[in-house]
Amino acid sequence: MIGKVSKLLIAASAIASLAACQTTSEMLAEDGATQLTAWEITSTLDDTTRAWASGNGMSYYAADGAYLWKTNGGDTGDGTWMATDDDQMCFTVETWNNGNPQCYTMYKKSDGSIVSVDGAGKLYPLGAFQKGNKL
Numbered sequence: 170m171i172g173k174v175s176k177l178l179i180a181a182s183a184i185a186s187l188a189a190c191q192t193t194s195e196m197l198a199e200d201g202a203t204q205l206t207a208w209e210i211t212s213t214l215d216d217t218t219r220a221w222a223s224g225n226g227m228s229y230y231a232a233d234g235a236y237l238w239k240t241n242g243g244d245t246g247d248g249t250w251m252a253t254d255d256d257q258m259c260f261t262v263e264t265w266n267n268g269n270p271q272c273y274t275m276y277k278k279s280d281g282s283i284v285s286v287d288g289a290g291k292l293y294p295l296g297a298f299q300k301g302n303k304l
Contacts, residue, residue: 192290193291193292194276194290197286197292200278200279202284203277204256205256205275205283206256207253207255207256209275209277210275213283213298214250214252214258215231216231216301217299218301218302218303218304219295220297223296224241224296225240225241226238226239226241226244227239227296227303227304229302231302234250235247235248236249237304246262246264247262248262253272256274258272258273258275258285259271271287273285273286274286282294282295
C-alpha cells in the first residue's frame with residue numbers, strides 16, 4: 170500500500186511540475202485570452218490614457234509615438250512608444266531601464282480586460298483606458 174501511495178505522490182508531483190512549466194502566454198491562451206496584433210495594439214493605445222493598475226499614476230500614448238507619464242505624487246516624464254512588427258508594445262523612457270526599450274506582449278482576456286507580459290513572463294494587469302490625454 171505504501172508503494173502505491175508513494176507512486177501516486179510522485180506522479181502528482183510530476184504533473185504539478187509540468188503545469189508549473191507552462192508559460193504565462195500558454196495559460197492566458199487556455200483562459201481564452203488572445204494576443205493583440207500590432208494593429209490592435211496601435212488601435213487600442215493611440216491617443217489613449219491608461220491608469221496604472223497600481224493606482225500610482227497614469228500613462229498617455231500619443232498617436233505620434235510620444236509617451237507621457239505622471240505619478241499621483243506629481244512626478245512626470247516622457248519617452249516614446251510603438252507597436253512592433255512582432256506584435257509587441259515597446260516604450261522607451263530615458264530614466265527607466267537605462268534608456269533601453271521595454272517591450273511587452275499584450276493580451277485581451279475573455280472578460281475584455283487587457284494585460285501585458287514582459288520577456289521574462291511576468292504578467293501585468295493594465296488599468297482603465299480613456300481616449301485622449303487625461304494627464
